[in-house]
Amino acid sequence: MSQRKTFLLLLPAGVLLVVFLAIPYVSVFISAFREPGQGTPYGEGYTIANFTRILGDWFYVKQALNTMLIGAVTTLATLVIGLPVAFQLARPDLKLRGLFYGIVLSPLLVGIVIRSYGWTILLGNNGVINRTLREWGWIDGPLPLMYNTLGIVIALTHVFLPFMILPIMSAVQGIDPSVGSAARSLGAKRPTVIRRVLLPLAMPGIQSGCILVFVLALSSYVTPALIGGLRVKTTAVTVVDAMIDTFQWPFGAALALTLSVLGGGSVLIFARLTRMKWK
Amino acid sequence: MGRNVLNIYCLAVYAFLLAPIFVVVGASFNAGEFLTFPPQGLSLRWYFTFFENEVFLRAIGTSLWIAAVATFFSVIIGTMAAIHYVNFAGRYKEAVRVAALSPLLLPEILTAIALLFFLYDIGIGTTTMFGLLVGHVLMTLPFVFMNVSASLEAYDTDWSMAARSLGARPFTRFRRIMLPLIKPGMIGGALFSFVISFDIFTISLLLKSIGTATLPIQLFDYLKTNYTPEAAAVSTLSIVATITVVVIVEKVIGLKMHKF
Amino acid sequence: MTEVRLNRLTKIYSGGKPAVDSITLDIPSGQFVSLLGPSGCGKTTTLKMLAGFEDVTSGEIAFDGEDVGRVPAEDRDIGMVFQNYALFPHMTVQQNLAFGLEMRKVSKAEIKRRVQATLEMVQLDHLADRYPAQLSGGQQQRVAIGRALTIEPRILLLDEPLANLDAKLREEMRVFIRDLQKRVGITTVYVTHDQAEAMTMSDLVVVMFDGHIAQAGAPREIYETPKTAKVAGFVGQVNLIEAPMDPATPGHAATPFGPVPVTAPGVGETVTLALRPEAIDIAPAGAPGTPATIERVQYSGAIVDYTLRFADGTAMEVKTIPRHPFATGDAVSLSVDLARFRQLEREY
Numbered sequence: 112m113s114q115r116k117t118f119l120l121l122l123p124a125g126v127l128l129v130v131f132l133a134i135p136y137v138s139v140f141i142s143a144f145r146e147p148g149q150g151t152p153y154g155e156g157y158t159i160a161n162f163t164r165i166l167g168d169w170f171y172v173k174q175a176l177n178t179m180l181i182g183a184v185t186t187l188a189t190l191v192i193g194l195p196v197a198f199q200l201a202r203p204d205l206k207l208r209g210l211f212y213g214i215v216l217s218p219l220l221v222g223i224v225i226r227s228y229g230w231t232i233l234l235g236n237n238g239v240i241n242r243t244l245r246e247w248g249w250i251d252g253p254l255p256l257m258y259n260t261l262g263i264v265i266a267l268t269h270v271f272l273p274f275m276i277l278p279i280m281s282a283v284q285g286i287d288p289s290v291g292s293a294a295r296s297l298g299a300k301r302p303t304v305i306r307r308v309l310l311p312l313a314m315p316g317i318q319s320g321c322i323l324v325f326v327l328a329l330s331s332y333v334t335p336a337l338i339g340g341l342r343v344k345t346t347a348v349t350v351v352d353a354m355i356d357t358f359q360w361p362f363g364a365a366l367a368l369t370l371s372v373l374g375g376g377s378v379l380i381f382a383r384l385t386r387m388k389w390k
Numbered sequence: 391m392g393r394n395v396l397n398i399y400c401l402a403v404y405a406f407l408l409a410p411i412f413v414v415v416g417a418s419f420n421a422g423e424f425l426t427f428p429p430q431g432l433s434l435r436w437y438f439t440f441f442e443n444e445v446f447l448r449a450i451g452t453s454l455w456i457a458a459v460a461t462f463f464s465v466i467i468g469t470m471a472a473i474h475y476v477n478f479a480g481r482y483k484e485a486v487r488v489a490a491l492s493p494l495l496l497p498e499i500l501t502a503i504a505l506l507f508f509l510y511d512i513g514i515g516t517t518t519m520f521g522l523l524v525g526h527v528l529m530t531l532p533f534v535f536m537n538v539s540a541s542l543e544a545y546d547t548d549w550s551m552a553a554r555s556l557g558a559r560p561f562t563r564f565r566r567i568m569l570p571l572i573k574p575g576m577i578g579g580a581l582f583s584f585v586i587s588f589d590i591f592t593i594s595l596l597l598k599s600i601g602t603a604t605l606p607i608q609l610f611d612y613l614k615t616n617y618t619p620e621a622a623a624v625s626t627l628s629i630v631a632t633i634t635v636v637v638i639v640e641k642v643i644g645l646k647m648h649k650f
Numbered sequence: 651m652t653e654v655r656l657n658r659l660t661k662i663y664s665g666g667k668p669a670v671d672s673i674t675l676d677i678p679s680g681q682f683v684s685l686l687g688p689s690g691c692g693k694t695t696t697l698k699m700l701a702g703f704e705d706v707t708s709g710e711i712a713f714d715g716e717d718v719g720r721v722p723a724e725d726r727d728i729g730m731v732f733q734n735y736a737l738f739p740h741m742t743v744q745q746n747l748a749f750g751l752e753m754r755k756v757s758k759a760e761i762k763r764r765v766q767a768t769l770e771m772v773q774l775d776h777l778a779d780r781y782p783a784q785l786s787g788g789q790q791q792r793v794a795i796g797r798a799l800t801i802e803p804r805i806l807l808l809d810e811p812l813a814n815l816d817a818k819l820r821e822e823m824r825v826f827i828r829d830l831q832k833r834v835g836i837t838t839v840y841v842t843h844d845q846a847e848a849m850t851m852s853d854l855v856v857v858m859f860d861g862h863i864a865q866a867g868a869p870r871e872i873y874e875t876p877k878t879a880k881v882a883g884f885v886g887q888v889n890l891i892e893a894p895m896d897p898a899t900p901g902h903a904a905t906p907f908g909p910v911p912v913t914a915p916g917v918g919e920t921v922t923l924a925l926r927p928e929a930i931d932i933a934p935a936g937a938p939g940t941p942a943t944i945e946r947v948q949y950s951g952a953i954v955d956y957t958l959r960f961a962d963g964t965a966m967e968v969k970t971i972p973r974h975p976f977a978t979g980d981a982v983s984l985s986v987d988l989a990r991f992r993q994l995e996r997e998y
Contacts, residue, residue: 117478121486124471124531128489131524132496135504142507152510192403199400214404220632221411222589224606225625228613229410232417232622239413269410272403330497332592333606337613347499354503354596364507367500374497548736551703554723555730556750556801566749570740 143364152360161365171349175370178345179377181263182328188268189275189324190317197279197316198309215276223270227337230266231257234338258342266334271327275320282316283309318385322378329374346370411629418622436623446624449608456519456604457587460526464583467527468534469576475535476542494532501528502596509597516599525593530586534579541575581639585632651679652713652804652837654700659709661695669695671861672709677839677854682831684840684848686884687858693841694809700839701807702726713804729798731808735790737782743793744769744778750801764800771830772796788819795827799834806831806838812847824851845885849873857881877995882924889966891923906940906960907984910991922994927969929990932956932982934974939985942966944976958984
C-alpha cells in the first residue's frame with residue numbers, strides 16, 4: 112500500500128483526537144482567562160482574575176496542597192501494598208494465578224461509584240468497621256474514618272491499586288529469570304537479589320504505576336465526593352462544583368488547569384528523579 | 391518461610407480488594423430499611439423496589455446504549471489506528487502511540503471541561519447526546535488501541551506476504567488473514583471499552599444532556615441523599631452482569647484461541 | 651517451466667548505498683539456483699524483488715523474456731517459502747494449501763483434487779486437518795513448500811527455509827526439497843548463508859557480497875576454481891598463500907611445495923594462491939615432501955584437521971582421513987599435486 116493510502120487508517124483517530132481533544136484543550140486554556148459571564152457560561156473580555164483569585168485565596172491553595180498530599184500518600188500506599196503482590200503474581204509457577212489475577216482486576220470491572228459506595232458502608236460511623244470494633248469492645252465512640260482525608264486515602268488506595276500492580280507485574284514478568292540465578296551464583300542472598308537486581312529491573316513498571324496512580328488520584332472526583340462528603344473537598348470536587356452548581360465556567364477551568372499544572376510538574380520532577388540510565 | 395509471609399500478605403491484600411465489593415453485595419440482601427452490614431435479615435425486597443424504579447432502569451438503558459455505540463466506534467477507529475501504528479507508522483511510531491493513549495494520560499476532569507467548552511463554542515452544547523458519545527469514544531479508544539496493537543505485534547507480516555504470493559489482494563488479505571488473527575484482540579478491546587464506558591463518571595457528569603444520566607451518575611445522585619439498600623441491589627446486579635459478560639467472552643475467545 | 655533473467659537489477663533504499671548493485675544473471679528453465687552470501691549481501695533483497703515484495707529501483711526481471719518488474723506480487727505467479735514458514739495459524743493444513751487456489755477462483759472440486767495431490771506429494775495426507783501449531787518443524791516446512799507449489803507457480807522462491815530446523819532434520823529436508831524440485835521441474839531460487847546447503851542442492855551457486863555477484867557457477871566450479879579469496883573462503887576452508895614470483899623459474903610463483911605456474915605479474919611482485927586443505931597429503935617425517943611441524947590436531951571421527959607450521963613460519967591447514975596417529979609437536983612431511991593450486995584474482 113502507498114504511503115497516502117496507509118495514512119487513511121490513521122485519519123479517523125487523528126480527526127477525533129485533534130477536533131475533540133487537542134482543540135478543546137486549546138479552548139479550555141483560553142477560556143480560563145475569560146471574564147465570568149452573566150447568564151452565559153463566560154463573558155466577552157479576558158482577565159487573569161480567575162488565577163489571582165485562586166492563588167490569592169489560602170482556601171484554594173491549601174485545598175490544592177491537600178489534594179496533592181492525598182495523591183502522594185495514595186501513590187505511596189498503593190506502591191507499598193501492591194509491590195509484593197505484583198512480584199507474587201509475576202511468578203509463573205504460582206498456583207491459582209488466574210484467580211488472583213482476576214481478584215486484582217475485579218475492582219476495574221465493578222465501577223468506581225460502587226466501589227466508593229462499598230467504602231462508605233465500611234468506613235461510616237455506623238459502618239462495618241466501627242460497629243465491629245464497638246461490639247468487640249475495643250472502642251467507645253466511632254473512629255473518624257469517613258468525611259476526612261484518611262477515609263479518602265483508604266478508598267483511593269483501593270480504587271487505584273490495580274493500576275499500580277499491573278504495570279509492575281508486567282515489568283517483573285519481563286525480567287529474564289536467569290539474571291536472578293546469575294546473581295545468586297555470584298553469592299548474593301535472596302534479599303540482596305531483590306534489592307540489587309529485581310527491584311532496579313522492575314523500576315520502569317514502578318515508575319509508570321506511580322505516575323498513573325498519582326494522576327488518577329489527583330483528578331478523581333467520585334471517591335472524594337462520596338467519602339469526603341461536604342466536609343473535606345479536594346480540588347477536583349471544587350472544580351465540578353464550580354462547573355455544575357455555581358456555573359462559574361472560567362473559574363472552574365482555571366482551577367482545573369492549576370491542578371493539572373501542579374500535577375504535571377510533580378510528574379515531570381518524579382520522572383526526572385527516577386530516570387533510568389539503562390533504559 | 392519468606393515465601394509464606396509473602397503469601398499471607400498477598401491474601402490480606404486480596405481481601406482488601408474484595409472487601410467493598412462483598413459488603414455491597416451483602417448489603418443488597420438486607421431486609422431492613424437502612425443500609426447496614428451485616429444485614430438485618432435476608433430479603434430480596436430491594437431488588438423488587440429496583441425493578442419498579444424507572445429512574446434506575448432508564449439509567450441502565452442509557453448506559454448500555456452509550457457503551458454499545460461508543461464501543462462500536464472505538465473498535466473501528468482504534469483498530470484502524472492500531473494497524474497503522476504497528477505496520478506503517480515507521481519513525482512516527484512513538485508519536486502515534488502517545489496520541490492514541492493521550493485520553494488516558496490527560497486528567498479526565500480537564501478533558502471533560504475542555505469538551506464542555508468546545509461543545510458550547512461550536513453551538514452544540516449539551517442539548518444532544520453527541521458530546522457524551524464523543525467523550526466516551528475518546529476515553530475508550532486507548533483500550534481498543536492497546537489491545538489490538540498487542541495482537542498485531544504478534545501478527546507476522548510474513549503472513550500477509552505469503553497471502554500476496556498466493557494471489558490475495560489487499561482486501562482479501564485483510565478479511566481472510568489479518569482480521570481472523572487479530573479478532574481476539576479486537577474482542578478484548580471491545581470488552582474493555584464496554585466496561586470502561588459503563589464506568590465513566592466525570593465526563594458523563596459534565597457532558598450529559600437532560601434526561602441522559604448514565605447508571606454511575608444516577609447511582610451517585612441517589613447516594614448523595616439516600617441510604618437505602620436499593621443502591622446496593624442496583625450495584626450487585628451491575629456487578630453480576632459485568633462479570634457474566636466478561637466470563638462468557640473470555641470462554642468464547644478462550645475456546646477459539648485453543649484451536650491455533 | 652520458466653527461464654528467469656535478471657538484467658542490471660538494482661535496489662537502492664532511500665539515501666543508502668545500493669543493497670543490490672546492478673546484478674545480471676540468467677537462470678535456465680528448471681534449474682535450482684542458490685543465492686549464497688553473508689547477511690546483508692543483498693541475496694534476500696534480490697529474492698524479494700523477484701517475488702514482487704520490493705520495488706525494483708532499476709534494471710529488469712524477466713520471466714521467459716517478459717518483464718515482470720512492475721507486476722504486483724499477487725499477480726506474479728510465484729511460489730514463496732518463508733524462513734519461518736508463514737503458515738496461516740488459523741487455517742488447517744488443507745485450508746492453507748487451498749488458499750492460493752481459492753484466490754485463483756478454481757472450482758471446489760478442482761481445489762479438492764489439487765490439494766489432495768499436494769498432500770500426497772509432500773507426504774502429509776494424514777495431517778490434512780491439523781493446525782500448523784500442532785505440527786513439527788519439518789512438517790510445517792513441508793506444508794509451506796506444498797502451499798507454494800499447489801498454485802503451480804512459474805518459479806519457486808525459498809528464503810533460508812531450513813534455518814529454523816535442527817541439524818539432522820536439515821539434512822533430510824535438503825534431500826526432500828531437491829528431490830521434489832527435480833520431480834516437479836520448477837525453476838527454483840534458494841537463498842541461504844549456509845554453503846553446505848548451497849553446494850549440495852544447487853545446479854548453480856551464485857555467491858554474493860555487498861550487493862554484487864562475486865561468482866556464479868556450478869558447485870564444483872565455485873569450490874575448485876574460486877575467483878577471489880572471499881569466494882574461496884565462503885564456500886569452504888582454504889589456505890591462502892601470498893607467493894612471490896620465483897626468480898629461478900620465470901612464470902612461476904615460489905611456494906613451500908615448489909614453483910607453481912601462474913599467469914604472472916612482473917618479477918618481484920606476489921600472487922595469491924588458494925589451496926584446499928584436503929589437497930595436501932600428510933606423511934611421517936622422512937617421506938618425500940616439505941617438512942613441517944604439527945601445531946594442533948582436531949579429530950572429528952571421519953576427518954582430522956591439522957594445523958601445521960613450516961620452518962619459515964608459514965601456517966597451513968590440512969584436512970585428511972585419520973590415517974596416522976599424529977600428535978601435536980610431531981614432525982611430518984607434506985606433499986601436494988601442484989595442479990591443485992588456484993591463482994586468485996586481486997580484490998579491490
